[in-house]
Amino acid sequence: MTSSGTTGPLDPAVAARLKRTADGLVPAIAQQYDTGEVLMLGWMDDEALHRTLTTGRATYWSRSRREYWVKGDTSGHVQHVKSVALDCDGDTVLVKVDQTGAACHTGDRTCFDADVLPLGK
């Protein structure tokens, strides 16, 4: 543990409020801070949330690759963190970010652009 603020455990007062899935994760909604666009949903464990709060870069836990994932490290499509909030029962995180380029790996601005479902059926 160091005093740098970028390593070490999540603030215990925050950790105590988190309600995690059986996998130890909480869903994290990424929203563009100025336009309000919902960009994507990722997953965070305590360490990913800690890194998101302390490094200024949105950091997720990849369930498929089973590793931490600093958004944009590969693609350049970085998410600069503007604010982070827990919901009323501590089981969801809302991360307001400034998204560079496309949030979606398909090249779309958001992960919700391509598959709008028909209503009424």
Place this chain on the structure above:
Amino acid sequence: MTSSGTTGPLDPAVAARLKRTADGLVPAIAQQYDTGEVLMLGWMDDEALHRTLTTGRATYWSRSRREYWVKGDTSGHVQHVKSVALDCDGDTVLVKVDQTGAACHTGDRTCFDADVLPLGK
């Protein structure tokens, strides 16, 4: 099964694209359609998504009560569905709604108003 469009199973073409948790659920983000506010996150199984698409009222699966939950049936704080989209890998739903009153059971407009986390620690 009926032909009314309000009962019966989810459209098989949609069901085939859904990637569910081990509990058979997908997280559903509710967003105010005009202001862009992220209101809350709920959970849907296939039937809740079907009802959301066909009834015009956002309907969730309550993990704590283990029952369907038509948002606003008790509180009057109804969510009228404007659009529904799946994300790029079919594991999250974005529901744009017109929220009557408070989305949060605490009386706050959104579930993310009360617990903003400090950055940098």
